[in-house]
Amino acid sequence: MTGTRKGRAGWHAGTVEEKGPGRYRWRVRVRYPDGTGERRTGTARTKTEAQKAIIDAQKEADDGKRRVSSSLTVGQMVTEFMEAKKATWADRTAWNNNALYERHVATALAHLKAAGVDARALRAYFKTLSEKRTDPATGKTRPPLGYSAQRQIHVLLSGAFKRAIGDGLLRENPAQHARPLSPSKGGAKVAAKVKHFTPDELARFAEAARLDRFALPLAFLAFTGLRIGEALALTWGDVHEDKEGGVYVSVSKTRSEFQGTYYEGSTKTAAGQRRVYLSPEALHVIEDMRGRVKVEAAQVDRYVGAGLQAHAPLFPSVDGRPMRQDVLRAVMRRTCVTAHVPALSPHALRHSAGTYLISRGEDPVSVAAMLGHAQVSTTLNIYSHALPDKLRGLAFGLADLRGKAEEPATPKTGEGEAKAGAAPLRRSSRKAAPRRKRT
Template sequence: MTGGRKTAQGWHKGTIEELPSGRFRWRVRVQYPDGTRERLSGTTRTRTEAQHAIIAAQREAQAGQRPVSHTLTVGEMVTEYMRAKRATWSDRTAWNNEALYTRHVAPHLAHLKAAGVDPRRLRAYFELLSEKRPAGDGEKMRPPLGYSGQRQIHVLLLGAYKRAIGDGLLRENPAQHARPLSPSKGGTVRAAKVKHFTPEELGRFIPAAQADRLALPLAFLALTGLRIGEALALTWGDVGRDDTGAPFVTVSKTRSEFEGAYYTGSPKTAACAGSTSQGTRWASWKTCGEG
């Protein structure tokens, strides 16, 4: 029966109204443990479902559970999270996360309701990133996103959901139970193979680079183990000599470029900061060079 018939059951029990579409709208006033009251509502397929929804809303309110937002989208959630974190992120981190969101998150997840995304949906999303897919211009295909990029997206989604839960907008964090599968555990995207000199090749390269003015910086990188950004950020003030007269450089910053912008920031990890010389850098190479 349609026509908007409304059944009143008292403000504490809620009301149920049959809509012209045949669905049922329920409304109920609830009170939380802190004394605040709120009017909740929703629609269901049957009157029985509406009655169960009223009971569930009352029980959750008594337990202090606020209703989740059914309008918050993944796009709104992630962009708000990035805005809030911008002051604590470095420029490079902020730009990188914004680029990952624009290129890889927004086209597939931004329109979805955040409360409706479950771990299964996120697993399917990471599997999609592991394949070639349209870039959005109708012609080009975007190559598979590597494991490192997928892992950064997972961290971004995990943080955005945590913030939304902390704000009382959501209750579940699907990113806790769905993450990209690492190559070592059977992930479809393999990590890029690192190319490096063998000891014999390095032994031939360094003398040749030292004899070439343009290749001399490469010899410096090989002898010290500095990253390119760390070497580019060095100034004459970072160069000194120890008590024995041996030269050393102090690594306290790095210089990077991202999308045409250049900036100077802290080294990649705290272990990378410090002083080094040709004789001691090799001892810290594993800690700093492979971090």
């Protein structure tokens, strides 16, 4: 054993003890810049490595670097982070992060020591998510995880590492140097799916939806571009008329449900709180629903709704309760079959409305306000699809330009005379002003 000499720096400030062949235990008491101290200890293969470990521990303490936790696992780190953020997260966000953790993080990273996870390990993990893999819990083959979901996992892991660093349990955040690759940079490329209807398909869908009592909310989505949660959160008190007689709905909240629980909160962004004016077709949907609710409130047994009162839902079930999103999704599939259009999700109706308005040449600023986008660039990036009819029209436009370029240009005044041999027009020159004498 090597003794300690008081007041000396270097490895002499600690002790090194041989515990067996190829195993040396070292101990040293370090002091941090804030005046606090702690005892550091560890093992090494040789005495020289143990002495170097003592010196490194002293340097780290002088720099304010505290030791990392050797027992904290990734599972503990992430679950503690989610529990701490539960009070500030929206219910939907908390549920979504918990589902991502259980499905994709727990089985691959939860058992690892958090201090031992580096950027290389995280890159390999995201690469695995981008490929087909077997779920060890269920034995089923999982398809490649999309880039958006991988980004959400990265945000979750990065937040958990940052919190552990703030608590003094870790020193570095490997997620800063390991990010999922987007498809444009070599990441997993998922086959593009049709996410909107063509104008003709949207018209057929809206006509079929208007004939079905349960599909009336879908027809309303097609005419207004609202999100499904925004439409189901509307009440009869949200329908207004301005001074000029224009009818609009006031969008200020959203409604959703998952795992059997209903949630109602504010819109996705502050820009989501808006007025959406109704076309005659959208207003007809509301009037149709008004008549049906009036009859159902009087005739349906065990009616539990509030009828046409201001706080009652605009699109209720037959018994008066708010309509559920999963029910509306089932109705969406049925209506797509009836209309002979591709089977898409209810959100595709919002996508289709935005795409149609942009392709028709409507003002992007107005379309963004109608859809509740905070930035016009969001509207243009998501909804400015090149529809086939638009492309054909563009081709004709180019042909017209080429045809016009071949036609002789009409001569301007004086130009014909120049061609006939007349003297060309010259620009009159102006004499320079006299120079000033230097004083």
